[in-house]
Amino acid sequence: MDIIQIVTLGIIASILYIVLKDLHGPFAFVIILVTGLIILLVVMKQLGSIIQLIESLGEKAAIDGMYINTILKIIGIAYLTELGANITKDAGLGAVAAKIELAGKIFILLLAIPIITAVIESILNFLPST
Helix, strand or coil: CCHHHHHHHHHHHHHHHHHHCCCCHHHHHHHHHHHHHHHHHHHHHHHHHHHHHHHHHHHHCCCCHHHHHHHHHHHHHHHHHHHHHHHHHHCCCHHHHHHHHHHHHHHHHHHHHHHHHHHHHHHHHHCCCC
16 A cells, blocks of 8 residues: 555545545444554565664664664654544544653653763763863
């Protein structure tokens, strides 16, 4: 399924949602939820090649595998957080969406601490000691 099919699916689901939301609200939301999951599954199939490319570039640049894995985890958390927040916003639960976004930011910060520490240590190593 390429991008044209994904966009078409999204537009059709949106139109169905608009038509059905007043008549069958819960069913309309299920249509949006299923559409989001279908799009997520299609995109996840493409992630394998992207991850392999990033890992091979990391190996060529002699970057520690821990850093590459951490960056991939951060990217994954960011996308999952956005997906979860958008689904809850679509359900009319803005407060829950805000909490999901906050949790995602905190988890990203927790994962980034070793990278931030390594960068600061590298900078300190370049400074002349007094």
